[in-house]
Amino acid sequence: MIDTKAIEEHIRGILVALGDDPDREGLVETPKRVAKMYEEVFEGMNYTNHEIAEMFDKSFEDGASDAVVVMRDIDLFSYCEHHMALMYDMKATVMYVPKGKVLGLSKIARICDMVSKRLQLQEKIGRDIADIMTEVTGSEDVAVMIEACHSCVSARGIKKSGTKTYTAEVRGAFRTDPMLQIYLR
Numbered sequence: 001m002i003d004t005k006a007i008e009e010h011i012r013g014i015l016v017a018l019g020d021d022p023d024r025e026g027l028v029e030t031p032k033r034v035a036k037m038y039e040e041v042f043e044g045m046n047y048t049n050h051e052i053a054e055m056f057d058k059s060f061e062d063g064a065s066d067a068v069v070v071m072r073d074i075d076l077f078s079y080c081e082h083h084m085a086l087m088y089d090m091k092a093t094v095m096y097v098p099k100g101k102v103l104g105l106s107k108i109a110r111i112c113d114m115v116s117k118r119l120q121l122q123e124k125i126g127r128d129i130a131d132i133m134t135e136v137t138g139s140e141d142v143a144v145m146i147e148a149c150h151s152c153v154s155a156r157g158i159k160k161s162g163t164k165t166y167t168a169e170v171r172g173a174f175r176t177d178p179m180l181q182i183y184l185r
């Protein structure tokens with residue numbers, strides 16, 4: 001579990017290291033607030049992919065349908081593991097070909113949400129969502145596309161604001177079937 005007391009102490013140390021006074025009015029509650037925020041925005045770090053799959057394994061049988069399911073533009077945010085910087089304007093598109101098991105759309109969104117609440121790189125979010133989708137639905141035919149702005153790019157260093165990073169985790173029939181590939185854009 002996330003150690004909020006330790007986060008509070010370390011954030012206080014960072015404020016001191018920045019040369020500020022952690023006891024001044026505007027900052028006195030900051031370590032506590034940051035710890036509480038981290039507890040929420042890093043909630044997914046409490047769980048393995050397998051545990052997330054079990055959490056959202058409320059799929060229902062639907063033997064009749066093998067039509068591709070595409071859920072576009074699921075709003076997410078995350079934090080990059082290189083800078084602990086916010087990745088924002090993030091959208092995930094998740095698609096899969098059901099193998100007799102169809103997952104509720106709200107469950108797909110919640111899987112994406114939980115996976116994004118970790119320290120990681122953008123491409124790992126796509127891999128983890130794809131792994132969990134396969135575990136929950138039993139289908140290897142999964143694709144996850146993610147786009148995001150990285151504040152470690154837009155706010156510092158080369159300062160290319162508005163630049164988006166696109167990643168695609170493409171598996172199974174999505175790699176080979178032209179009828180499925182039309183959804184990969």
Ligand SMILES: [Zn+2]
Binds near residue numbers: 084152153
């Ligand atoms: Zn970064």
